[in-house]
Amino acid sequence: MIEVVRIEKAYRKFQAVRGISFEVRPGEVYGLLGPNGAGKTTTLRMLATLLRPTAGSARVAGFDVVRQSLEVRRNLGIVNGGMKVYDKLTGYEVLDFFGSFYDLWGPRLKERIGWVADLLHIEQTVLNKQVKDMSTGMQQKIVIARAILHQPQVLLLDEATAGLDVFARRALLDFVKQYAGLGKTLVYSTHVMSEAEEVCDRVGFIHQGLLVYEGRLQEALALGSGNLERAFIRRLEGAA
Amino acid sequence: MLERYLRPMWAFVFRDWHLTRRYMSWVAVFVFYAIVNSATIALIGKAQDDFRLTLTLLLGVLLWSFLSAMYNEIANSISYERWEGTLEYTFMAPVSRLVHLTGVSLFAIIFSVFRTIVILVGLVLFIQVSVSGANLLGVLVVLLVASLAFMGLGLMAAILPVMSPENGAQATNIFQGILLLVSGIYYPVNVLPSWVQPLAYLSPATYALEACRKLMGINHPDSTPDKLVGAPLSSVLPELGILLLMGVVLIPLGLLVFHTAEQWAKRTGKLKRTG
Numbered sequence: 114m115i116e117v118v119r120i121e122k123a124y125r126k127f128q129a130v131r132g133i134s135f136e137v138r139p140g141e142v143y144g145l146l147g148p149n150g151a152g153k154t155t156t157l158r159m160l161a162t163l164l165r166p167t168a169g170s171a172r173v174a175g176f177d178v179v180r181q182s183l184e185v186r187r188n189l190g191i192v193n194g195g196m197k198v199y200d201k202l203t204g205y206e207v208l209d210f211f212g213s214f215y216d217l218w219g220p221r222l223k224e225r226i227g228w229v230a231d232l233l234h235i236e237q238t239v240l241n242k243q244v245k246d247m248s249t250g251m252q253q254k255i256v257i258a259r260a261i262l263h264q265p266q267v268l269l270l271d272e273a274t275a276g277l278d279v280f281a282r283r284a285l286l287d288f289v290k291q292y293a294g295l296g297k298t299l300v301y302s303t304h305v306m307s308e309a310e311e312v313c314d315r316v317g318f319i320h321q322g323l324l325v326y327e328g329r330l331q332e333a334l335a336l337g338s339g340n341l342e343r344a345f346i347r348r349l350e351g352a353a
Numbered sequence: 354m355l356e357r358y359l360r361p362m363w364a365f366v367f368r369d370w371h372l373t374r375r376y377m378s379w380v381a382v383f384v385f386y387a388i389v390n391s392a393t394i395a396l397i398g399k400a401q402d403d404f405r406l407t408l409t410l411l412l413g414v415l416l417w418s419f420l421s422a423m424y425n426e427i428a429n430s431i432s433y434e435r436w437e438g439t440l441e442y443t444f445m446a447p448v449s450r451l452v453h454l455t456g457v458s459l460f461a462i463i464f465s466v467f468r469t470i471v472i473l474v475g476l477v478l479f480i481q482v483s484v485s486g487a488n489l490l491g492v493l494v495v496l497l498v499a500s501l502a503f504m505g506l507g508l509m510a511a512i513l514p515v516m517s518p519e520n521g522a523q524a525t526n527i528f529q530g531i532l533l534l535v536s537g538i539y540y541p542v543n544v545l546p547s548w549v550q551p552l553a554y555l556s557p558a559t560y561a562l563e564a565c566r567k568l569m570g571i572n573h574p575d576s577t578p579d580k581l582v583g584a585p586l587s588s589v590l591p592e593l594g595i596l597l598l599m600g601v602v603l604i605p606l607g608l609l610v611f612h613t614a615e616q617w618a619k620r621t622g623k624l625k626r627t628g
Contacts, residue, residue: 164622184447
C-alpha cells in the first residue's frame, strides 16, 4: 500500500533524506522513528505530495506521488502535531468543507460525520462549537476527523501527539490501533519511542536522512533488550 | 459529473463566507475606514463646488474600492491560509488548483460587490450627488468584465506569499500601489510623468475608469449637476474589448504562474505553515 524506493530530498547542498526505501502493508502500523531533524517529516511530506523528491520514487495506494498526485491525495490522510483547522469555523463546518473534496455531501456527509464521531468519541453537540472554543484534545480530534473523513487507505501521522494532554494522547494511540484494525495502512512518525512500542507492528530507525534499521517491533525490542530507545542507540553505535 | 467540480468550488466560497462573518468586527472596522477615506477624497470635489470633479473622485474611490478589495482577497488567500495554519491541508485537498482558485475568486467578487455597496451607502451620508441620466447598468457590466482582469492579477500576486512567507504579503501591496498610481484613479493619466504613462495602458483599471466615466457622462459637455448625459454601452466597446482580452490572457497566465510557483515551492520546501 506504501512503497518507497530509494527516495531522496536535497535542498541545495543539504541532503535531508538519503535514499530511503521501505514498504507498508494494509492493516500495518509502520513506525518511522528518529530524533528531530532526522528526515521523518521530510519523508512524510514527500508521500503527502507536499514536497517533490529529488530522486527515487514512492507509491501511495498504488499511485505515484509525483505523476499521480491528485489520486494520491484522494487516498491519503495526514495528521500532524502542529496542524490546525480553521479556529473560527465550527467542527461541522470544517468537516463539511473538507468532505466536499471527497464527494461527500448531503446524506453521505451526515452518515460519514456520524461514523467519524462514533470512532473518535466526539459528541454531535461539540461539532456545533467553533474550534477555538474546544479543548486541545477535542481540537486534535477534529484534525483527525478531517484526515479520515474520506476513509483514506493510507494515514500518515507525524508527531501527532505533540502538545496533547494525557487523555488526548491516549485517545489518539487507541485510535491508531483501531484504524489499522480496519485494514488501513498507517505510518506513525515520532521521536517518542514508547508510543511506537505501543502502536507499531514494524519500525524503521531514521538518522541523518538514512534508514539505519528496519524490522518487526519484537525484533527491534530484542535488539534493545526490551527497550526501543536503547535499540535505536545501539543501532546507531553499531552503524558508526 | 459537473457537481464534482462545483461542490468543492462552492465549498471555498462558503468557507470564506463563514470565516468572514466570524471576523465581522474586523470587516466592520475596515469598511468604516474605507467609507471615511472615500468620503475625504470625494469631499475635495465638493469643496471645489465642481460636480465633475466630485463624480470623478466618487467613481474613482468606488471603483478602486471594488477592484482593490477583490485583488486583495485573491492575492492574500495564501497568506490567510498560512495565518490560519491550514495551508498544507488545503494544498493537499484532491481538487485542481483551478477549482480552488476559482472558488476563492468567486467569493472575492461577491464580497467586493457587497463591500462596495456598503461604502456607497455610507458615502451618501456625506455627499449628495445626482446620477440621473448615468448609464449605471453599463457601469456594472464594465465592473464585471474588469473583475476578470483583476482576478488574473490577483492570482499572479498570490504567488508572492508562496515564494516568500515573510515578505510576500507586503509585496502584494507594492504591486497594488503601482496599479493605483498608474491607473489614473483620481486624475487623468496625462498628468503622470511621461515615463510612467505607458504603464497606465497595461493596467485594466485605466480602461475600466475611462469606460465608466463615459457611461456616467462625467465629461460630457451637456451634463449638468442635475442631469448627466451617460453614453450607451456601445460607445465603450473598445475599452470592454481590451478589458475582456486582458481577462482572457491574465486568468490563464495567473493560473500558470501560480502552478509554476507551487511546483517551485514543492521543490524548495516553501509550502508550509511557517517561513
